[in-house]
Amino acid sequence: MTWGEAVVAARDLARDYQFGEERVHALRGVTFEIGEGEYVAIVGPSGCGKSTLLNLIGAIDKPTSGHVEIRGQAADRMSDRDATAFRLTNVGFVFQRFYLLPTLTARENVELPMAEAGMKAADRAQRARELLAYVGLAHRERHRPSQLSGGEQQRVAIARALSNNPALLLADEPTGELDARTGAEIISLFGKLNADGTTIVVVTHDEELASSAGRKIHMRDGVIVDP
């Protein structure tokens, strides 16, 4: 795979944070590529820069130096407005804490990115139903997050992440808040998604989840290391 053809291509990525007088180097020059249809797990100890890397390749943060391209577009040079529009249609996010909007039903949560993208109400309702059926929650579309279990909430969050058919699905510790059995359901769902062609990058401490990925990127102290 060559530079520019990958779904994600990162080169010499560095990200520093300033905490008062102290400058923390969260990433210290990371280079890698992720191809179309890959399922990649980023693993490593806490504080090694996994989530920072995920934020950069999801265009919700900018590197201090280096470059990151997503589908050939330079995410590090996008304005806030462009990055927002880019995330809407190219990147799907799944968070450890689900972060569903508590006042909306499961279906409305899934519809939210589609509404933002300007899809007609009837079309997005139809697609939201299909996605909820895909994650096994067709019968829960009218339920609010408080009426769903943790695993169900995470599946709704995955359906939401897929709503605008993104090129890339990013998940930050998606099983971190779930028990083993529910976590296994999510791992299985990620496998199914990847089998259906979705490019997935997960950040995780969960060995089982990491093992289900096709490739692991090991990190330590802000750099990629050999396992």
Place this chain on the structure above:
Amino acid sequence: MILRLAWSSLRRHSTRTLLAMLGVAVATAMLLDMVMMSSGLRESFRELLLSRGFQLRLAPRGTLPFDTDATIENASGIIARLRTNPDVGTISPVLGATIHVPVNGRVVTSSSLGVDPRVQGDYELLSGKDPMAADEIVVNDDFIRETGAKVGDTIEVSTGYNPQLRTYSGTRRLVITGRARFIYGASNQLATAMQISTLQEMGGQSRRDDASLFMIKVRDDARVESVREWAEREIPDVSALSIETALAQVDQRLSYFRQLALILGTVSLFVGFLLVTTLVTVSVNERVGEITVMRALGVSRAHVVQQIVIEGVAITLAGAIAGLGLGLITARYLNAILADFPGLPVAIDFFLFQPRAAWTALGLLTLSGIAAGIYPSFRAASLPIATTLREEAIA
């Protein structure tokens, strides 16, 4: 979807939202009342002056109508002079006096107007008939209540009391021919009206041709201001007041009320603004995580701002609409209290509802609602996504 999100956010803490709306309603009611008071008193006075169609009033030089006991001499000569101007239509001379009526061993004192019943503009007849003969009088309900007299009764009326000699300049027996409501009468004021010639004669030789006031209707195609200027120039004994000049005098005298209304209105608007800003800010602070996730999912900054501003405007508008009703109720109540304000005609409304006042209050509040939502919404929409998510995760 933005509306749906805004609505669901407001419903999430329905009690808090309701309390904020009530707070805005109270501020709105006060604002509306102040706006109504600042312009209502003037408009009410204007309507009162115009109620009988007289656009011009001639009072003794340097005074306002019935502001003093001063009278204008040679009333018939002035009427004749006024008739020489083709722009002058109806002329209604009025003489004011205090009358005394003995009732069961005591004396009831009342104000009385001498008028020309054919063209008078001082009272509305409620029942009976005008005092078309020299020995007739119409009275108001306060007079009837105080004296126990009724239409058809004959009463002894005296005027021109001399406290040193304890005598009256004139006394007549007059028949009550009707009940009337006196347009410029103050609350609980006893009032009567008879022919001006009767009151002039009762006033003695010195008042035989006096008037306190001339009310004039100008012909339709004439300019009131031209006639006013002509009267001031041609009749040196009088001050001529058009509605506008009278209102200017009123403005001067009532500037205290207007300033008070302006200050209290501004305070209530500011209180409403602070209330909504506080509520929306608290609400946004509680939803920082959700808002950041929406931004991460691709919801634009503009849409986040819109949603939060809509929340502010919705609280403000709902509160404002309730407040308009509340304001009208309190205005009516306050009006009833202030109707007893000494020296002002009972027909004057301190709080006159005008659609423009309601629109002004609503417009100001909507603007304050938008302003109230702008700060918290920009703050929320400008949060750094990655940092905020990390802080939320740690929290």
